[in-house]
Amino acid sequence: MLEFTYKAHCDLLGKFKIDTEYDIVTVRQTIRQYAKDMGMGIVDQTRITTAVSELFRNMYNYAGGGEVLIERGEVENHHALIVTCTDQGPGIEDIELAMTDGYTSGQGMGYGLPGAKRLVDRFEIQSKLKEGTTVRMMKWK
Amino acid sequence: MKEILNIKNTKERIDRIEDILASVASGDMDARINSEIEDDFSGIEAAIDLLINDLTDELRQRENMQKELENKLSKIQDQQKTILQQQEDLLELSSPVSKVWDNILILPVIGTLDSQRTQVMMENLLQKIVETGCTISILDITGVPTVDTQVANHLLKTVTAARLLGAECIISGISPAIAQTIVHLGIDLSAIRTKATLQDAMIFAMKQNKRADEVRALGNLALPNEKTD
Amino acid sequence: MNLHEKRIPIIKIHDYLIVPIQVDMHDKLAIQLQSQILEEIAKTRAKGVLIDISVLEMVDSFIGRMLSGMASMAAIMDTSVVIVGMQPAVAITLVELGLEMPGVDTALNMEKGMEMLERRLNSRKTDSF
Incomplete structure (x- = not known):
């Protein structure tokens, strides 16, 4: 349903469901391992792991969970780890507002989305009210 | 016929x-x-x-021609690898962190700072802080001709990250040109301890060390006093 | 590793509590730990808490906020909290995330953290008499 601006040849690494808080922990550990396998440095590993943790929490808190697709591919001459999170939640009414530092609609303090964006190289978000939200993040090796 | x-x-x-x-x-x-x-x-x-x-x-x-081309290609690829490796080595070499005194680290930065080099430098310094357990480090930028917003932000980030580790980071050697640039760019360095020269920074660091020693000694005295009350 | 069964120990030594966090925490565990520590402070009347996060490979905004919230709450209860041993990669990521944790005391290692608490406690003792 959503179209993203990047074109790339991707290899699927894994597909996971986030249904519980434990899934958040295990899937972010899995993503850290993928980042490590790709040869990312320790700081970049920590950045991508932290960024996905923020997204997973959003998905879990606002949409009750969702699906995560992990791919690796060549984007703009970079080896990229690509994480796509899709949920069937209520959607985000004002994306620009949600991406503003310090803004929150729930119990958080608003570091989630804008914080995650600062930690990765590409960040795209699309949302439709009552249908859901998809976020795609890429981190260069 | x-x-x-x-x-x-x-x-x-x-x-x-x-x-x-x-x-x-x-x-x-x-x-x-x-x-x-x-x-x-x-x-x-x-x-x-x-x-x-x-x-x-x-x-x-x-x-034959194809073989020759393939040879040349692999040679070029090897050279490219060497260049990349050397670039990385250079990045590492260009930010030597040394322990100059008990509890004090110094990182002298020379040459132009770009975003990537500052990033490597920051990681190196923080790693060294953890390894040595030194609580004071001095980032001396006397040899840096100019800074832009991105580099200034990286410096700011280094200081904040060092504080999260439990260490203090002082920036010294800020030239008039850099001071002007920083203020013109509207970058707020008020949260950072800056010193004009490396010497000033060193004196400040030694004083901090001395104060910590004194407090420690006082603490050891205070404890028995407390018990006799 | 069974994540459901993990509990984080809180160790009392003299006036201090030591909390070594050695698991990748999910949010519920983090909230649980926070109230557990506060209860332990009330029960033992500890004057200082050392939270060792040296093996944590990741601190996201939730855990970061839990830690700084922890420090403010303990401060109201007249107890100092020191966060000990944060990894460089974690510190860089926290700063980029926008969580600079102002007002939270940090130390490079357990020994330095303990010194810090002792200094606090002693200056308070000499102040009050």
């Missing part, structure tokens, strides 16, 4: 030509007709042999 062609064993010879051409087509470049009969047809047979010779030469040349 009708010309009469003098051709012997026509059928067999045409079959042989077909066989030879088939072998050449399937890659056997040594196959030749090599007919020993001399008559009106032998010219054609010889011409075919010559053509096969030319073709063979051509193919060999092309193969």
Whole structure:
């Protein structure tokens, strides 16, 4: 349903469901391992792991969970780890507002989305009210 | 008047030509007709042999050329790898962190700072802080001609990250030009302890050390006093 | 590893509590730990808490906020909290995330953290008499 601006040849690494808080922990550990396998440095590993943790929490808190697709591919001459999170939640009414530092609609303090964006190289978000939200993040090796 | 062609064993010879051409087509470049009969047809047979010779030469040349190109390519790739490696090494070398005194680290930065180099520098310094357990580090930028917003932000980030680790980071050697740039760019360095020269920073760091020692000594005195109360 | 069964130990030594966090925490565990520590402070009347996060490979905004919230709450209860041993990669990521944790005391290692708490406690003792 959503179209993203990047074109790339991707290899699927894994597909996971986030249904519980434990899934958040295990899937972010899995993503850290993928980042490590790709040869990312320790700081970049920590950045991508932290960024996905923020997204997973959003998905879990606002949409009750969702699906995560992990791919690796060549984007703009970079080896990229690509994480796509899709949920069937209520959607985000004002994306620009949600991406503003310090803004929150729930119990958080608003570091989630804008914080995650600062930690990765590409960040795209699309949302439709009552249908859901998809976020795609890429981190260069 | 009708010309009469003098051709012997026509059928067999045409079959042989077909066989030879088939072998050449399937890659056997040594196959030749090599007919020993001399008559009106032998010219054609010889011409075919010559053509096969030319073709063979051509193919060999092309193969050699390809090999040469492949060699050159792999050489270039090797060189590129070396250059990348050297660049990385240079990045590491260009930010030497040294422990100059008990509890004090110094990182002298020389040359232009770009975003990538600052990033590597920051990681190196923080790693060294953890390894040595030094709580004071001095980032001396006397040898840096200019900073832009991004580099200033990286410096700011380094200081904040060091604080999260439990260490203090002082920036020294801020030239008038850099001070001007920082204020013009609207970057707020008020949260950072800055010193004009490396010497000032060093004196400040030693004083911090001394104060920590004094507090420690006072603490050791205070404890028994407390018990006698 | 069974994540459901993990509990984080809180160790009391003299006036101090030591909390070594050695698991990748999910949010519920983090909230649980926060109230557990506060209860332990009330029960033992500890004057200082050392939270060792040296093996944590990741601190996201939730855990970061839990830690700084922890420090403010303990401060109201007249107890100092020191966060000990944060990894460089974690510190860089926290700063980029926008969580600079102002007002939270940090130390490079357990020994330095303990010194810091002792200094606090002693200056308070000499102040009050």
